[in-house]
Amino acid sequence: MNTAFIVISLMNGISYGLLLFMLSAGLTLIFSMMGVLNFAHASFYMLGAYFAYSLMGVIGFWPALIIAPLAVGLIGALFERYSLRRVHRFGHVAELLITFGLSYLVLEVVQLLWGRAAVPYALPPALQGTLFTLYDIQFPKSRSFIMLVAVLMLVAVWLLLTRTRIGLIIQAALKNPEMVEALGHNVPRVFMFVFGGGAALAALAGAIAGNTYVTEPSMAAAVGSIIFVVVVVGGMGSLSGAFVASLLIGIVQTFAVALDISVATVLQPLGISVSPQIFGYALLSLTISQMAPILPYLFLVLILIFRPNGLLGTERG
Amino acid sequence: MTHALEIKALRKDFGKTSIIRGIDLAVRRGERVAIIGPNGAGKSTLFNLVSGRITPTSGEVFLNDSRIDGLRPYDIYRRGLARSFQITNVFANLSAFENLRCGTLWSLGYGYSFWRFLSDMRDANERAEVILEQIGLSRKRDVAASSLTYAEQRALEIGLTIAGGQDVILLDEPTAGMSRTETERFVELIRKVTEGKTLLTVEHDMSVVFGLADRIAVIVYGEVIAFDTPEAVRADARVQEAYLGSPLAMTSAGH
Amino acid sequence: MGFSWSEIERSFWGRAIIWLAFAAGLGIAPLLFRSGIAMTILSQAGYVIIICLSYNILFGQGGMLSFGHAVYTGFGALIAMHAMRMAGDSGGWSVPLPLIPLVGGLAGGFMAVLFGYVTTKKSGITFAMITLGLGELVAAMSLMFPGFFGGEAGVKADRVYGEPLFGFDFGPQIQVYYLIAIYCVVCTALMYAFTCTPLGRLLNATRDNPERVEFIGYSTQRVRYLAFIVSGFFAGIGGGLAAINFEIINAGDSLSIAQSGSFLLFTFLGGASFFVGPIIGGIMLVLASVLLSDLTSAWLLYIGLFFVLMVMYVPGGVASLIATNVAVVHSGKASRLIVPYIGLIVASVAALCGLSLLIEMTYHTQFETAKGPVMRFLGATIDTHQSAIWIAAVLYTALVGAFLRFACLRFMSGWEKIQEEMDAAQAIEVRP
Numbered sequence A: 001m002n003t004a005f006i007v008i009s010l011m012n013g014i015s016y017g018l019l020l021f022m023l024s025a026g027l028t029l030i031f032s033m034m035g036v037l038n039f040a041h042a043s044f045y046m047l048g049a050y051f052a053y054s055l056m057g058v059i060g061f062w063p064a065l066i067i068a069p070l071a072v073g074l075i076g077a078l079f080e081r082y083s084l085r086r087v088h089r090f091g092h093v094a095e096l097l098i099t100f101g102l103s104y105l106v107l108e109v110v111q112l113l114w115g116r117a118a119v120p121y122a123l124p125p126a127l128q129g130t131l132f133t134l135y136d137i138q139f140p141k142s143r144s145f146i147m148l149v150a151v152l153m154l155v156a157v158w159l160l161l162t163r164t165r166i167g168l169i170i171q172a173a174l175k176n177p178e179m180v181e182a183l184g185h186n187v188p189r190v191f192m193f194v195f196g197g198g199a200a201l202a203a204l205a206g207a208i209a210g211n212t213y214v215t216e217p218s219m220a221a222a223v224g225s226i227i228f229v230v231v232v233v234g235g236m237g238s239l240s241g242a243f244v245a246s247l248l249i250g251i252v253q254t255f256a257v258a259l260d261i262s263v264a265t266v267l268q269p270l271g272i273s274v275s276p277q278i279f280g281y282a283l284l285s286l287t288i289s290q291m292a293p294i295l296p297y298l299f300l301v302l303i304l305i306f307r308p309n310g311l312l313g314t315e316r317g
Numbered sequence B: 001m002t003h004a005l006e007i008k009a010l011r012k013d014f015g016k017t018s019i020i021r022g023i024d025l026a027v028r029r030g031e032r033v034a035i036i037g038p039n040g041a042g043k044s045t046l047f048n049l050v051s052g053r054i055t056p057t058s059g060e061v062f063l064n065d066s067r068i069d070g071l072r073p074y075d076i077y078r079r080g081l082a083r084s085f086q087i088t089n090v091f092a093n094l095s096a097f098e099n100l101r102c103g104t105l106w107s108l109g110y111g112y113s114f115w116r117f118l119s120d121m122r123d124a125n126e127r128a129e130v131i132l133e134q135i136g137l138s139r140k141r142d143v144a145a146s147s148l149t150y151a152e153q154r155a156l157e158i159g160l161t162i163a164g165g166q167d168v169i170l171l172d173e174p175t176a177g178m179s180r181t182e183t184e185r186f187v188e189l190i191r192k193v194t195e196g197k198t199l200l201t202v203e204h205d206m207s208v209v210f211g212l213a214d215r216i217a218v219i220v221y222g223e224v225i226a227f228d229t230p231e232a233v234r235a236d237a238r239v240q241e242a243y244l245g246s247p248l249a250m251t252s253a254g255h
Numbered sequence C: 001m002g003f004s005w006s007e008i009e010r011s012f013w014g015r016a017i018i019w020l021a022f023a024a025g026l027g028i029a030p031l032l033f034r035s036g037i038a039m040t041i042l043s044q045a046g047y048v049i050i051i052c053l054s055y056n057i058l059f060g061q062g063g064m065l066s067f068g069h070a071v072y073t074g075f076g077a078l079i080a081m082h083a084m085r086m087a088g089d090s091g092g093w094s095v096p097l098p099l100i101p102l103v104g105g106l107a108g109g110f111m112a113v114l115f116g117y118v119t120t121k122k123s124g125i126t127f128a129m130i131t132l133g134l135g136e137l138v139a140a141m142s143l144m145f146p147g148f149f150g151g152e153a154g155v156k157a158d159r160v161y162g163e164p165l166f167g168f169d170f171g172p173q174i175q176v177y178y179l180i181a182i183y184c185v186v187c188t189a190l191m192y193a194f195t196c197t198p199l200g201r202l203l204n205a206t207r208d209n210p211e212r213v214e215f216i217g218y219s220t221q222r223v224r225y226l227a228f229i230v231s232g233f234f235a236g237i238g239g240g241l242a243a244i245n246f247e248i249i250n251a252g253d254s255l256s257i258a259q260s261g262s263f264l265l266f267t268f269l270g271g272a273s274f275f276v277g278p279i280i281g282g283i284m285l286v287l288a289s290v291l292l293s294d295l296t297s298a299w300l301l302y303i304g305l306f307f308v309l310m311v312m313y314v315p316g317g318v319a320s321l322i323a324t325n326v327a328v329v330h331s332g333k334a335s336r337l338i339v340p341y342i343g344l345i346v347a348s349v350a351a352l353c354g355l356s357l358l359i360e361m362t363y364h365t366q367f368e369t370a371k372g373p374v375m376r377f378l379g380a381t382i383d384t385h386q387s388a389i390w391i392a393a394v395l396y397t398a399l400v401g402a403f404l405r406f407a408c409l410r411f412m413s414g415w416e417k418i419q420e421e422m423d424a425a426q427a428i429e430v431r432p
């Protein structure tokens, strides 16, 4: 383990963490405004990747990067308008169920239209190759592009929320929806806008992650549960909490994947050898990299035991 | 030990605003105390603090001489304090009877059991029927709480509060929104079901207050400005000032 | 009013008759349906009913939306499988086969004791997210410890071991079916009994109004936790029966979130607010996964569509659909709905034909290119390379869709009017 490895892993971790935040930000915003846990949020992420992939063949990567999120945002807004709003009167559980149903449908439709295998969604030439090399370790351009887009998006959302009229209404509706409605604002329309906006952000994340990682039908499920973990760990409804949790989980997971250490390898230099005969060998010989997939969930359990309201959460139902 | 409930220097801040600003109150066993005060004075907040719905910023609360502040609501209930809510707070999808039967279970010692049938618990069923009769809902025995009328829901709210037989009862505006005749019937009911118990009730209707209470506590801006017999409170200059007028304003109903 | 369904349900004899009919139905079913596939369906339905009912203890009765129920069924199945293996190895510790489901139940209950402690700290939406996280945790772990979870190949065991009991060695499927059927009746009865106990009722109260429960002396967390354990126990029994039925278990599939999701989906479709709802849902689950999946490879898409429509239009599930229609028939107003119903059904079938033609043609071109461009649909032969067919199918679907929308509106207006009249009639009846 050397400095170069640490620096590169940290950058990879931050880039992955920022990607998670692009997703969890929308999820948190939708949750705290509408009380809806959008189960289909990761499905919008997946749609973003597939749309961008298909559009890229027609209009090229850069225009696709803009059109795909807009199209998905429109789908999100229509879904809010014609499905979600209808079940609103049946309560939050029905709202969750309808988004659960949507996630199910999106997965099936994606498989129907694009097949079950991964699609060859390639990086455009400008993003291929490495940005820099530290000793022997490379940092790809595409990862830095994710970071750039995420930061730009963050700034844009922050400006939108603090500097524009609709942003101020959103902030007010976060605190007190009835009051905003009483003041004559069309809260359902704001909800539709927020839901569509959240879907568009998720799709943007999908469009830039799809060619850095892999565009395949399982990509939604892969991040879907992680962003739920992020939202709970950060504290339900807390944007800053989601930010901290995204980076934390992004970094921890990236480091974990690269560490081939187990209890057994640590014990070896001490003269204790762990052989397959001894009790608990499976556990002792498990490397951290093998454990990487479960780390976020372990983290979730620990947080719930020791800080039930999340890292930055406040008391809430 | 003569005090059923004793509150000492109780404070509650929400953010920077102080809502309860140092309340001391000692209620004797078997006493009926009415709590009055303008809207937003902190009466419900006081009940919330005492019953464990929210935790105090500072101060102490004693129930039968044991300290209860900071405990969970169910702990406080188990020590003998039950409360009703200003806004009806019952089990919407359960029938009136089921609501009341749920209210009796803990006190009758049934705990969390899942190896005995409710229908075999004669004491719980009888008690639920008796209370149903007392609050006048026998005809609506099997109607879901959410389908009851407003007055019936208020009655159920009181029934659920007294079902466990706790000996300190807090009622938050039990007669709010009721007609004259309903109120009279209700006051009679409250008098009957809290016989021998310690009662604290928030009330805006002055005729009810003066008819029911042994002592009256007046809360204004989170402080008790008077706590005395009805006559003494009526004569209290600060109380009259707080209520913006003459003793006449207080005897006429409402706020 | 005379004779009503709820009265039958309430009287002792009425209840006894319902239970006897349920048991008798399960008893004679294999005599009525003799094919191999019927045996498969019946056996699976027996334990899936137990699982859906156990899920509904959380979902319908406790308002706890769990996305991780497969953890408890899956562990029940795994431990049951290991117990069967140990019993098969001579000299091992041997549990007679009829008790293996109980081993599964204890395993499911144990996992619920462990995980429920964390999950039931929260309620509502947060609870849902935590169960999802824990479900993922367990699913991911199953890949890390192939020794216990069986890895890709799964865990296998033979259900025939030891001395036959009363001449049954549980080799033939029919014997397994009757074992499942007995468990099904007993567990259903026990879970029904649970709804009539203090904990069962407090669970309903916690669903309706958790805050007030704390003010009548109960910790809602404790109520949820205990119910969670009860649910985990029955889920484990269901899993144990599945292990006996299949003799192989793939942990990756049976612990997966998709598996949990299907329990949720079908319990909801059956009707979570009725005790019988999950029974209907369980039967639907098995029928869909055995028959529908055989009929079309796009079956999950149809299920998803059906689910979304049900959430939007019939949130009470099939059971509520039956109950409200029975009420309409009782009120004597059903005749007014006959024409709208016929319209609705004709339009739905026509629209379904159009939509499924499109789906199947897409499916065919996407996944079955090896079979050539020609496919069969409802007995007709269709050449998917002809664009005229595609255009016709799209036009037809759009047209029929518009017709369906019209039929829907017409039906809804009639339906809502009748509901209003019935509500008004009820209000008069109750008034003193």
Ligand SMILES: Nc1ncnc2c1ncn2[C@@H]1O[C@H](COP(=O)(O)OP(=O)(O)OP(=O)(O)O)[C@@H](O)[C@H]1O
Binding pocket: B014, B019, B037, B038, B039, B040, B041, B042, B043, B044, B045, B046, B086
């Ligand atoms: N959770 C809370 N957070 C912030 N402020 C609160 C909270 N609960 C109550 N308050 C404030 O405390 C004050 C007292 O409220 P409270 O409900 O105790 O009044 P009250 O005396 O019961 O009035 P009413 O007669 O209208 O019922 C009000 O100004 C209210 O806005």
Ligand SMILES: [Mg+2]
Binding pocket: B043, B044, B045, B086, B172
């Ligand atoms: Mg109040």
